[in-house]
Amino acid sequence: MSEVVLKVALVGNPNSGKSTLFNVLTGLNQKVANFPGVTVEKHVGFFSLRNAFEGVDYKVELTDLPGIYSLYPKTLDEQIPYKVLTDPQDPSFPNRIIVIADASNLKRSLFLCSQIIDLKIPVVLVLNMMDLAVHKGLLPDVKKLEQALGIKVIPAIVRQKTGIEEIKKAVLHTIPLPESDIMPATTLAPELIQEIKQSFPVKSDYAAYLLAGNYDKVDISFVGNEGKQKLDMLLQKHQFSQKTMQATETLERYKTISVLLKSCVSEPASVRKSLTRTVDNLVTHRIWGYGIFLAILFVIFQFIFNVAQFPMDFIDGTFADFSQKVSELLPKGVLNDLIVNGILAGLGGIIIFVPQIALLFLFITILEDTGYMARVSFIMDKLLRPFGLNGRSVIPLMSGVACAVPAILATRTIQSWKERIVTIMVTPLMSCSARLPVYTLLISLVIPRYYVFGFINSQGLVMMLMYLIGFVAAIFSAWLFKMFVKAKQRDFFIMELPVYRLPRWKNIFFVIFDKVKIFLFDAGKIIIAISIVLWFLSSRGPGKDYAETEKLYEAKAELPETTQDELNQLQAQKLEHSYAGWTGKIIEPAIKPLGFDWKIGIALVTSFAAREVFVGTMSTIYSVGSEGENLPIREKMMAEKRPDGTPLYTLAVGISLMLFYAFAMQCMSTLAVVKRETGTWKWPIIQFVYMSALAWVSSFAAFQLLS
């Protein structure tokens, strides 16, 4: 028995139910990869079909392409479907195409569909959301549509799983393609199309026309450099104007579709008062709109900070126990140390964020999926635009308060490249939850506790100020970046406000799964690598000092009369003589003007693994031992004196240190994700440099002014 691979591409407008159909057809049998050379995700799924007559089994490789409105790509996301559908050498170039259309919004859907039909690759059209169309009073005549388009048309309600078997059957038994084009491309540029068809491997008149219309905007490596020159020449010879032709084609195509639709769809008698309009009146109201949005944010953050705490504590505890067990089971030595303090510590530091990321994306995806997020962009756009941001930047910025990693992943919904980059660059300035333990410790150290106006807790007030400072810094930096980042293309805010829908839980599950996977594997790789480097830095040292301290420590550890205190002190000495301690001393001149000594320098270095490591490092440096709670470390730090006998942790140092943690880019997970999302090291490096500079300058100013 033979098995034939059938490549099928899934195409449609955004919000047409494309990913739902993809999930229904492929189930869990799917994988996410990147399209070669770009950071656009490629979703590929598989399912089998059996042709009983031929006795052949087909293995369908289904590629879910990003949503598009036409075959004129503008953004990176739109270039992918264009390339897959028009480049015969693309590895995903399909044998069949499934076009999914919103039956309640047929005109716009058929525009894209007719373009794809004219490519002359077998097409099946799925009319999704038939229930909605019927509700709207639209009754598409499927038989007439099939005749008019010359392809198989299948009515379906994908989220209720009706029509799925018919879709599969139609993919297997495609009917012959219509001879004539829906919108004959040859009327646009007859001679040019003929010449292109003679010189290039294009399958249809329309593909030839599109090559002329888009060749300078997309990747057309399949024609090579010579091909590109030849196209340049041909376009000049025939005086082909891309923009005029695109306008003409769009207009003519819509005309054809309007005529076609008149005979196939009965128009609704009257417009009903829709639910969408009623809800919109409320959520875009100038008072209620913002009120509702704030209320939703409040609920989300309650969940992220309070509910996520339970699984996070659980993960923390489990990892601590597990590390303990591993360190006892494995023979003592370098390997044991590397595994426990390097790899496991790094792994724990990554997995601890999973609950927050999953929860955050649960909420974001629900808001996105129901259509509410588009309204948030709608009411926030004007407010954020002066700062180089966009209505769609709201969610990443707000998510940044939990963790910058999922926040940066959430910037994908921003279509404009420039506004997306600006958002990515400033999001880490929002006070993330890893800064919370640092602030808590430092505030309790330097801010006296009293009540302002008799009821406002002074320490809580400072904490709130730290969050505010982060937000203001983010907005201000965005405004600066706006001037330096060049736009790759003109920015539009032309977008559909989709009708409200109930969330599709399966899609939401897949999105959460995807994001967590990206974080764990893509960012995880870099995080583990840097954890190992940091482990090396703090467990190895230059010269004899480190080795001697370590020997002494091991010898002491064997003796029963050694107290925990002595051991902690030795541990602190070890750290002092390690490369990390050495680095702390090297950078001391640079951080002295900020009021920091080399011990804080060590913490700044190790904090690069994650900011909350600050507390742990401080515990080690002040030899509190890893079991130390906040209280003992706080007392140790309070008692810490400068060489001249004055206390080290004054208000000036505390504020300076807090500002440093507020602004400095001390999070390798974030840098790893920025690298992944922007595709180059350029942006994470810029981010690292500007945030460090901002941190240094503001800490310097604070320390000098206050002391």
Add this chain to the structure above:
Amino acid sequence: MLAVDYFRNINFNSAILEKKLSELKPGEAGVIQNFSDEEIKLKLMEMGCIPGETVLMERVAPLGDPMAIKVAGYQLSLRKNEAETVWVSTL
């Protein structure tokens, strides 16, 4: 000949009032006539805003920008400066 030119001629001879899409009040409808920005025109046309199509000003965001229009059976949002490049006729 482009249909845009065709419509332009008609308007010239008739008493239909032409204004910018951004000048429509919520609840007011107009028929798209032409565009003054080539790129916005191409983007809007593929979204179904073709000359001759009726658009309804659905709502304006609380701060006066962006705005949402109803066209070809769905809601489309665009910024005010984008809507300023679209000319519509009202009766």
